[in-house]
Amino acid sequence: MTTNRTRRRILAGGSALATLAWSGAYSATLTPRQTAGPFYPDVRPVDDDANLTRVRGVESPARGEITELAGRVLDADGRAIPGALVEIWQCDANGRYRHSSERASRDMDPGFQGFGHTVTGADGSYRFLTIKPVPYPGRTPHIHYLVKVPDHGSLVTQLYIEGEPRNQRDFLFNRLSDAGRRAASTRFEPDSASGVLKASFDLVLGLENIVPA
Secondary structure, three states: OOOOOOOOOEOOOOOOOOOOEOOOOOOOOOOOOOOOOOOOOOOOOOOOOOEOOOOOOOOOOOOOOEEEEEEEEEEOOOOEOOOOEEEEEOOOOOOOOOOOOOOOOOOOOOOOOOEEEEEOOOOOEEEEEEEOOOOEOOEOOEEEEEEEEOOOEEEEEEEEEOOOHHHHHOOOHHHOOHHHHHHOEEOOEEOOOOOOEEEEOOEEEOOOOOEEO
């Protein structure tokens, strides 16, 4: 997707977006593009905020290991991208997606939202409350991401668990380069203070990995 016409582009997505320069020569590893998969939500849940562990009207919280998933959206030179829309979606603790074509025999967890979205802050930060991803038939545990930068473009990727043994047998994970695997993986570690898992995942966007708006 590299262009020879312009090596520096200006983003001006309203007052929420600062003016950012996009450089073709990057110092950080760009987050690799990956498929959105067959289960991008076609029917949104009652709730679609940044807390996937509670569903309005359902008393029980989501099953699974509750995880605070946070990070930043950055350009290739490490500068924050504020005002970017970040969406995530994943299967529940039973391995089921909230999608009309999901035909799994396993029960769906009514307390898991399955999809969430937020907008990055002035420092490019985002935060979700979700569950640690679990295996889906034929796939290693993963969380889908979609990042949209107003008036500029978008990136679809997947986040993996660093050190997960199933990664080595996953066809999409194995399509990535060694650098791409490192850039698309993170640890899910317990936090003694909050009692939940914590995971940090920065998304790095540049000319080479975004799809133009």
